[in-house]
Amino acid sequence: MTFSSTEIWFIIAVLGVGTYLIRFSFLGLIGDRPMHPFVLRLLRFTPVAVLPGMVAPLVLWPAATGGQPDLIRILAALATVGVGLWTRNVLWAIAAGVVTLYAGMGITAP
Amino acid sequence: MTTSTVKNPAKSAYWAGLRDGLPYIFMAAPFSVLFGVVAMDAGLSVGQAMGFSVLVIAGASQFAAVQMITENAGIAFVLLAALAVNLRMAMYSASLVPYLGSAPLWQRALVSYLNFDQTYITSVARYEARPEMAVPDRVAYFFGVATPITPVWIGMTLVGILAGKAIPEAWALDFIMPIMFLAMVAPMMKSLAHVAAAGASVIVALVLSGLPSGTGLLIAAAVAMLTGAMVETWTEKRAQ
Numbered sequence: 001m002t003f004s005s006t007e008i009w010f011i012i013a014v015l016g017v018g019t020y021l022i023r024f025s026f027l028g029l030i031g032d033r034p035m036h037p038f039v040l041r042l043l044r045f046t047p048v049a050v051l052p053g054m055v056a057p058l059v060l061w062p063a064a065t066g067g068q069p070d071l072i073r074i075l076a077a078l079a080t081v082g083v084g085l086w087t088r089n090v091l092w093a094i095a096a097g098v099v100t101l102y103a104g105m106g107i108t109a110p
Numbered sequence: 111m112t113t114s115t116v117k118n119p120a121k122s123a124y125w126a127g128l129r130d131g132l133p134y135i136f137m138a139a140p141f142s143v144l145f146g147v148v149a150m151d152a153g154l155s156v157g158q159a160m161g162f163s164v165l166v167i168a169g170a171s172q173f174a175a176v177q178m179i180t181e182n183a184g185i186a187f188v189l190l191a192a193l194a195v196n197l198r199m200a201m202y203s204a205s206l207v208p209y210l211g212s213a214p215l216w217q218r219a220l221v222s223y224l225n226f227d228q229t230y231i232t233s234v235a236r237y238e239a240r241p242e243m244a245v246p247d248r249v250a251y252f253f254g255v256a257t258p259i260t261p262v263w264i265g266m267t268l269v270g271i272l273a274g275k276a277i278p279e280a281w282a283l284d285f286i287m288p289i290m291f292l293a294m295v296a297p298m299m300k301s302l303a304h305v306a307a308a309g310a311s312v313i314v315a316l317v318l319s320g321l322p323s324g325t326g327l328l329i330a331a332a333v334a335m336l337t338g339a340m341v342e343t344w345t346e347k348r349a350q
Binding site: 001002003005007008009010011012013014015016018019020022023024025026027028038040041042043044045046047048049050051052053054055056057058059060061062063064073076077080081082083084085087088089090091093094097098101102105 | 133137152153154155158161162165166167168170171174175179180182185188189192193194195196197198199200201202203204205206207210211215218219221222223225227231282284285286287288289290291292293294295296297298299303304307308309310311312314315316319326327330331332334335336337338339342343
């Protein structure tokens with residue numbers, strides 16, 4: 001890392017303010033003024049547009065294995081998605097992923 | 111409904127929220143510990159690591175920022191990528207307006223600070239299921255959900271900072287975050303458009319993963335949002 005302490009604090013401050021403004025944006029400022037329907041439609045897809053793309057490289061090329069694909073992590077990811085689609089329940093999906101991850105690591109441990 | 115809830119519905123809504131938020135501490139805790147560990151590995155100070163968890167209070171973007179700080183990306187790229195990760199919260203903010211828009215400004219301001227994935231998704235599910243809820247009850251419920259998660263998120267970052275070196279890599283804490291986000295996204299696959307958006311996001315992000323500093327994710331997210339919106343428009347037209 002080549003950042004100075006001041007630069008790091010600058011990043012934290014801007015991210016803190018920026019993130020807060022994003023969260024405050026509609027609820028705090030725009031209120032009940034109407035928004036363009038297509039903008040609303042785009043915004044509705046934000047979670048499913050950001051999170052899968054963020055996670056996919058972490059699943060296929062995890063830093064913990066030096067970027068090598070890891071069967072256990074891939075299976076844990078598939079179990080999470082599968083149970084999440086099936087049960088529509090976040091906590092069951094997490095449980096499935098974590099159990100698969102640790103069971104797989106337990107079985108393959110030397 | 112018992113007599114006590116009739117007497118003070120806002121209080122009972124708060125406790126209902128607290129009960130519903132409680133299970134999330136089990137995933138916020140390892141995620142937050144991991145952030146403390148990662149921040150220390152990246153060379154941040156204790157104050158800076160805590161500053162992230164208190165001031166930014168948005169896990170995925172904190173990881174994104176620290177990751178890019180480690181890679182010595184330019185400051186503008188660090189900020190852009192981390193804020194892009196949080197852009198979804200503009201949608202959260204927008205979708206809360208019909209439910210909480212008439213609450214006092216200070217309450218909306220506090221809700222905004224506490225508006226992250228778990229509190230938002232849990233609260234909106236409750237609002238949708240119970241349209242008769244009064245606005246003060248909705249606000250109380252939201253604060254109830256946030257009550258167990260927020261201190262755990264902040265406190266466990268400190269645990270990660272202090273215990274970082276003592277946590278064996280074999281615990282694979284690195285993979286708790288992907289599991290958590292996959293678990294949150296999978297139940298959101300409500301239509302073909304959602305699946306198309308997620309698919310586009312994965313494909314473009316993987317193809318562009320060689321691009322520097324998270325720019326691939328920005329492009330992937332934009333393409334995926336457009337894909338979802340267009341597929342939805344198309345399926346609506348077909349249904350007519």
